[in-house]
Amino acid sequence: MPAFLYVLALAVFAQGTSEFMLSGLVPGIARDLSVPVGAAASLTSAYAAGMIVGAPAAAALSARWPRRRALAGFLAAFVLVHVAGALTTDFAVLLGTRVVAAVVNAGFLAVAMSVATALVPAARRGRATAVLLSGVTLSCVAGVPAGALLGDGWGWRAAFWAVAALCLPALALVSRSAPTEARHPDGARRAGGAGGAGVPRLGREVRALWAPRVRQALLLAALVNAATFASFAYLAVIATDVTGLPEGAVPALLAAFGAGAFLGVTAAGRATDGRLGRGLVLLLCALPLGWASLAVTSSSTLPLFAAAAVQGALSFGAGTALVTRVLRVASAAPTLGGSFATAALNAGAFAGPLLAAAGTGLTGEAATAAWASAALAAAAAALALPAVRPGRAATPESA
Structure with missing residues (x-):
């Protein structure tokens, strides 16, 4: 793998830490800024909404920029809004910084996905995607607990300063070593180069994203991630209210989920080729069984930890495979494909x-x-199952 992929993964790690660390900082933010806990918790929803809207919007905006300028610009903006968030005493300003941070995070991730897959041969695109997304899973394992510790020891602002500082080495390396242009796997120059072909290509890319295979892949990715975060958001509550664990055990449970997620991303990166084949469909079918198992066994400590680790692996493995799937079937939309996956x-x-x-x-x-x-997860499996019906002949649609 090109060394630059690991630079991108470092930036994604910092951004993932910022996205998920709010769950442990809400009480401190509420106290410090004199707002209700519910209002402070809305910072998480604001970030998610910014990511949804920001990914395609930021990718379209930067379509004509050289890749180095786009990556460095988004990352620099990410640093600045975290500095502003760490300094503000106004909740409305903090809320605004979270939305802006989400938009530029989404833009960075969308461009990074397209660069990562353009830097490697087609057969290694799955592994390149996994290297990039490993930054997200590592943020669950290490970044989020570290942010919580910083918040407990030095206040929530310390966590914001830490994220900004963590981005600085990545920003320096991106500014120095990022490609000014990447090539699409078909050998053509990407939109955003000096030729200025970005604007007319965007219309064609939007039409390409409306293809049935792309829509199916996007819906599968959304369903799998909805299943993942429906339970992830409640793991701490399940641990304390259902299993009866002390609050001090929650970070260990989240780390178990994150460790499983890292293994799942790594394994999927080595195994997936972006096809909706039998292996991926079987993985999707295993997901609902695993979540049901977690629901049934959540009253016991060891089964809960085991189920959390296994579901982290299965969920993030499936998510990585589906991102690779989106990039494969949306190859005619190299600028917007990654943003729509995000x-x-x-x-x-x-x-x-x-x-x-x-x-x-x-x-x-x-x-x-x-x-x-x-x-x-069962809805995702039902959507994917027709691809492997017994006796069904292989078609381009299932490629």
Whole structure:
């Protein structure tokens, strides 16, 4: 793998830490800025909404920029808004910085995906995507607990300063070593080069993204991520209210989920080729069974930890494979394909916890979140199953 992929992964690690660390900082933000806890918690939703809208918008905006300028510009803006967030005493300003941070994060990730896959041969695109997304999973394992510790010891602002500082080495390396242009796997120069072909290509790319295979891949990615985050958002509550664990055990549970996620991303990166083949469909079919198992066994400590690790691996492995799938079937949209994959993942991350909240509100049971995950994952499996019907001949549509 090109060394530059690991520079991108470092930046994604910092951005993933910023996205997920809010869950442990909400009480401190609420106290410091004198706002209700519910208002402080809305910072997480604001970030997710910014990612959904920001991914395609930022990718389209930067379509004519050289890749180095786009990556460095988005990352520099990410640093600046975290500095502003760390300094502000106004909740409205903090909320605005989270939205802007999400937009530029989405833009960076979309461009980084397209650069990562353009730097390697077609056969290694899955592994390149996995290297990039490993930054997200590592942020769950190490970044989020570290942010929580910083928040507990030095206040929530320290976590914002830490994210900004973590981005600086990546920004320096991106500014120095990022390609000014990347080539699409077909050998043509990407939109955004000096030729200025970006604007007319965007219309064709939007039409390409409306193809049935692309829409199916995007919907699968959204459903799988909705299932993942429906339960991830409630893991701490399940651990304390259902399993009866002390709050001090929650970071270990989240780390177990994150460690499984890292293994899943790594394994998927080596195995996936972007096809909706039997292996991926079987993986999607395993997801609802795993979430149902977590719901049933969540009253016991060891089964809960084991299920969290396994579901982290299965969920993020499937998510990585589906991102590779989107980039494969959306090869005619090299500028916007990665951004729409990012938007689909974040749409799932936004919708999943809302559905879980509705379910737990009706039943009063935190384990209902895992059943919501099982239902969402079952919908994804049902959507993918026709691709491997017995006796079905292979077609370009299932490629």
